[in-house]
Amino acid sequence: MRYIPHTNEEIQAMLKSIGLKSVEELFSSIPESLLLQKPLKLPAALDEQTLLGQLESIAARNHTLPMNRSFLGGGVYRHYIPSTVSDLMRRSEFLTPYTPYQPEIAQGTLQLMFEFQTMVSEIYGMEVANSSLYDGSTALSEAILMAIRIGKNRKTVLMPESIHPEYTQVAKTILKTFDEHFVTLPITKEGTIERSSLNDYLNPDLTCCIIPYPNFFGIVEDVRDIVSMVHQAGGLVIFSVTEPLSLGLFESPGALGADIVCGEGQSLGLPPSFGGPFAGFFATKQAFLRQIPGRLCGMTTDNKGKPGFVLTLSTREQHIRREKATSNICTNQALCATQITLYLTLLGKEGFKKLAQLNWQRTEYAKQKLSAIPGVTLTFPTSTTFNEFVIQLPKNADVVLRDLRIKNFDGGISLDHWYPNLDNAVLVNVTEWNGKEDIDAFANALKGSIQ
C-alpha cells in the first residue's frame, strides 16, 4: 500500500521492541467478543488508474452543463475562478496543516485569517468579523443564537418569507429546542417585506428581525425603515447575504444599521461543488464581540517584538467553556476562507466594484430580453435586483425547465416547490459567465420551450 510505508521486517522489529509477537496482540485490550472475524464488506481495493476511471464515470452521471449554459443561482453562484486561485490552492502548506494552535509555525494560516476577517468586515461594512463558519445557512442560525444570548428574555424572531428557504429550514431545525417564536413575515406583490406585518411584533419581546439582502428573489430593497422600527423596539437586525458580490454595488449592511451580518462566501472564489464545502461569513459590532461564535485571529507581537498573529478570545469557545461556550463549533472553514481571501486579493478594490456592475448590467439585459418574449413576464417588475430575478411562465415551470435541459440549458430554479403561490415562476441568475450570445441563445430556447 503506497500510503503505508511499513515493510514486514520493520513491522516485526517494531513489534519486538514493544514486546509483542503479532499485530493482533496490539488489540488485546478490546473484548474478544467485539473483534471482527471477517473483513468488511466493501468493494476491493483499486489502483489509482482504475479508480480514477470509475470516479470519472460516476461524475459523468451528473449532467453538469458548461457554466455559460447555466442560469442557476439560488444561493450558489457561478463566478469565474482565475487559474491563479486553483493553482495556488493546491499548495501543501495550505492543504495539509491544521488549526493554528502553534502560532510560531502557522503564521501563514493566521495572517490569512486576519486578512480574511478584514475583508469580510470591509465588504459587510461592519467593525469585526470572525474567521468563518460552516456556510451561509448555519451562519444564520448562529446569528439568531447570538441575538438570543444578547436579548436574554426576548422570544420573537421575525423571518421574512423572502429568506433563502433552506436557510429558514436550517434555523428552525437548529433552534428547535429553544422556546423562540418564529414569525413568518409575508412579502408584498413586489417581492419586498410587507412592512405592516411587523407592527404586531414591535415590542419588548422582539429578539431580532432577519433581512435577506439581496433576498431569495434577487431583490435589493431599502430597509432603513425596518431597521429603525426594530431598533426602536429594542431588537437586533440580522442581515443574511447569500450573494456578497452584490455589495460591490449596493449599500453595505453596516451602513444600513445592521447589528449582525452573516452569509455565504461561496460566490467569491469557490466552485458550486454540489453545495459545499463553502464558508460562512459572520460580522458584528465591536460591542457584541464577546458573543461572537467561532474562531478569531488577533494581531500581537512575538518575544522579539516582531509582529505576528494568534487565535484569540478562545475563552468563548467549546474547548475551554464546554457547555457554556458561545457555540459548539470548533474550527472555521480555513481552506475555503483562504481561497476566498486569494480570490478577493486578485479582484481587489476596483475589481470587486466592476465585477458587481458587470453582473448587474448583464442581468438587466437578460431581464429585458426574457420579458420581451410573449407570455413571459417579470414577477416583480418594479423591484431592484442584482444578478438574479424571477420570471413568470405561461406554463408549468418544471416542464419548461426539462425541455430547456434537452437544449443544454439549465434555465433556472422552479419556485413553486417553496412558494406554492408563485406558480410557474422561475428564478434566473446571470453572472459574468453568461455573455450576450448566451443570454440571446437562452431567450430563443425559452421562447421555443413555452410554446
Next chain:
Amino acid sequence: MSTPGTTGLVLEEGLSFAQSVKGRIGYSLPPSGVPETDPTAKLPKTLLRQTDATLPEISEVDTVRHFVRLSQQNYCKDVGLFPLGSCTMKYNPRITEEVSKIAGFANAHPMAMPEATQGSLQLIYELQQYLAEISGMDFVTCWPAAGSHGELTGMLMVRAYQTSKGNPRKKVIIPDSAHGTNPASAAICQYEVVTIPSNKEGILTAPAVAEVMDEEVAALMVTNPNTLGIFEENIQEICDVVHKKGGLVYCDGANLNALLGIVKLGDAGVDLLHFNLHKTFSTPHGGGGPGAGPVGIKKKLEPFLPNPVIVKENNDYKLENRPQSIGRMKAYFGNFGMLVRAYTYIREFGPEGLRKISEMAVLNANYIRKALMGTYHLAYSKSSLHESVFSDKLQKDHGIKTLDIAKRLMDFGYHPPTIYFPLIVHGSLMIEPTESEPKDSLDQFIEAMKLIAKECEEKPDFVKAAPHNTFRGRLDEVKAAKELKLRWNP
C-alpha cells in the same frame, strides 16, 4: 543528530492591504458585451454603496508572492511528522484532490434537477453504505459539515427519539475526558450535562454510569477509543445500563482510526456515531477546515434522519423529505467535496487496506509509547491504541512545562503533539503518529523527544526560551486578547 531541523529561507511578508498601490489589479475583467448602462444613473441613490470596500490593490505577481511567502511560514503534514493527538494528521493522497476537481463534481450545482445530479447522489448514497458497514450502524447521513455539526445532528435526533417516546428527558451524561464539543453540542439541545469521572485506569465502568443513569437521562456521549487512546472495554455493559433506563448511547467517532476492520462500534450497542472524514478518511485538514461529520444511526432512529434522505429506486436516486425528520441541518448537500475525497480514499484502500490503516496506526503509537516510557511520564499504564498521553511530570522539577517541550520540538522540525488535552491529565502531551510514518521517521522523533528531556535537565532555561529557530518566537497571547486587533484598518 538526524532530525529534520528548521533552518531555511522564510521571507517577511506584510499585510496585503499595506502593499496596495492605487490602480493595481490582479484580475482581468471581461467586457460587458451588452448595451452599457450606468448603474449609478439607473438605480436609486439610497440603494447604492457610498463607501467602497477597501480591498487590496496589488498585481497578480505580488498576490502570488504574498500567498507563496505566507504558505512557507506554515508547518504542514507534507513537510513532516504531525503527531497532533486526536486530530489524526495522516497523509492526504493527491488522487482525492484530483477527483474532487473533476468538472462533473466541482461544477455540479445543488439546485439542478435531481435527474441531472445522479452521479453526486450515487456517490453520497454509496458512501453512506460504506460508512454504515465500517461502523456497524444501519443508516448514515452525510449532511453534517463537521464533527461538531454531526454531534448536534445526533443530539437533535436523540431528542426527537426521546420525545417520540413521550419525554425528551433532561440530561446527557458525558465523561470528564470528552472533547469540549460534546457538552457544547448537548447544551444547544437544552440538555443539562452530567459529568462522570473515568476510573484510575482511564476508562468508564458500568457501575459509574449506573450511578447517574435514570429516566431523565436522554443519552450518554462517549468517545471510543477515548481521548487517552484507551478502548472503553466496558462499552457493552455500559450500553446495557443506558438502554435499560431508556437512554441512548452516542459515540464520538473522533478516534475511529484505531478501529477500521477491527471493531464495529454498532456491535457494541452504540446507537449513534459520528465520523470525522477529515481524520479517519483523510480529507485534508486545510489549516482548520472544511471537514465533514456524517452520522450513523441504528434503525430505531431512522424516522428522525435529517432531510432530505436519499433513496434508491432501481438505479435511480431520489430525495425524500420525511415527516418525523429533525429537519434540514445545512443548505444543500453537506460538504460534498469532502465526501468525494473520503469516498475515493475508501475505494482505494478496500477492506484489507482499511484494516491495515488501523493496525499500523496502533503499531506506530505503541512504538512511540514504549520508546518514551520512562523518559516522559505516561499518564495511564493501561494499554492504548492509536495514541498515547504523556505529561510533564518528570520535567516539572526543572521548571519545565508541557508548553516548553512543545515549543522546543519545533526546533527539531516537528509539529508538537496536542497539549493540555485531555483535561484529566495535568500538563498532557497527546501523541498520535498515524499510520503514515515509517519506523525511521518515528525513530527520529523519539530521538528528538529524548534529547529535549536531556536538555530539560541540563539547560532548562534554553528549553523555556524555545523555539529558537522558527520564523517567529513565542507570541504574546495575553497582549492579543487585551489589545484585540482583529482587523487591519485603512
